[in-house]
Amino acid sequence: MNKEIMIATSNAHKVEEFKQILEPMGYQVKCLLDLEExxxxxxxxxxxxxxxxxxxxxxxxxxxxxVISDDSGICINHFNGEPGVYSARWLGEDxxxxxxxxxxxxxxxxxxxxxxxxxxxxxxxxxxxxxxxxTAKCEGxxxxxxxxxxGFGYDPIFYNDEYKTTLANVSKECKNKISHRSKAIQLMLKxxx
Numbered sequence: 001m002n003k004e005i006m007i008a009t010s011n012a013h014k015v016e017e018f019k020q021i022l023e024p025m026g027y028q029v030k031c032l033l034d035l036e037e038x039x040x041x042x043x044x045x046x047x048x049x050x051x052x053x054x055x056x057x058x059x060x061x062x063x064x065x066x067v068i069s070d071d072s073g074i075c076i077n078h079f080n081g082e083p084g085v086y087s088a089r090w091l092g093e094d095x096x097x098x099x100x101x102x103x104x105x106x107x108x109x110x111x112x113x114x115x116x117x118x119x120x121x122x123x124x125x126x127x128x129x130x131x132x133x134x135t136a137k138c139e140g141x142x143x144x145x146x147x148x149x150x151g152f153g154y155d156p157i158f159y160n161d162e163y164k165t166t167l168a169n170v171s172k173e174c175k176n177k178i179s180h181r182s183k184a185i186q187l188m189l190k191x192x193x
Contacts, residue, residue: 003026003027003028004065005027005028005029005030005066005068006031006063006066006067007029007030007067007069007070008031008032008039008041008055008056008059008067008068008069009031009069009070010031010032013152013153014070014181015029015031015033017172017176017179017181017182018031020172020176021176021181021182039058041054041055041058041059042054043055043071043085045085047085048071048084048120048135049071049123049133050071051071051121052071052121055069056068056069056123056125060129064127065127066126066127067124067125068123068124068125069122069123070122070181071120072087072118072120072121072181073086073087074116074117075116075117075118076104076115076116077115077116078107078108078111078114078142091103097152101146101154101156101157105142105143105144105145105146108142111142114159115140115141115142116141116158117138117140117180118138118140118154118158118179119136119137120135120137120180120183120184121184122134122184122185122187124191126192132188132191134184134187134191136181136183136186136187137180137183138178138179138180138183140159140160141158141159141161143157143159143166145157146166146168147166147168148165148166148168148169148170150172150175151167151175155167155168155175160178162178163178
């Protein structure tokens with residue numbers, strides 16, 4: 001029988017990644033979209049860890065069951081680590097990722113340092129209320145052009161040295177082997193044992 005785990009997100013892309021990684025391990029993944037009521041969560045932390053805890057605590061306080069949440073984003077050397085925790089809201093909440101990616105490519109056109117990293121922090125709260133946070137990174141660089149149709153967010157411009165292409169240009173299975181979210185989930189699963 002599957003063990004149910006609730007994720008404090010309504011981001012369908014994130015839910016899909018969590019399902020791909022956790023369901024083969026016997027977890028039934030649920031998210032905010034599965035709830036009848038709406039839970040408003042204000043992410044006002046200044047770190048990935050803080051925002052992940054804010055989301056997990058809000059859901060745990062509402063439901064009183066085991067929950068996890070993640071906060072993740074891209075940190076670009078050229079922008080001194082930005083957009084970081086503001087990755088989803090960067091350049092305006094209604095700005096598409098196509099526009100965000102084009103902006104990055106334009107700004108880094110002649111940049112010597114194209115280094116970047118994806119960062120993911122996952123906050124887990126057990127059914128007893130014990131809190132843990134796990135953070136992992138996926139190192140890479142900004143590609144010279146957008147490439148690929150898989151993934152989401154900044155994946156079309158995030159170049160991975162191992163695969164020699166962008167994360168949007170590899171299969172979901174390949175991305176899940178090296179992604180920041182996958183690495184953080186693996187750390188969490190080890191910590192839960």
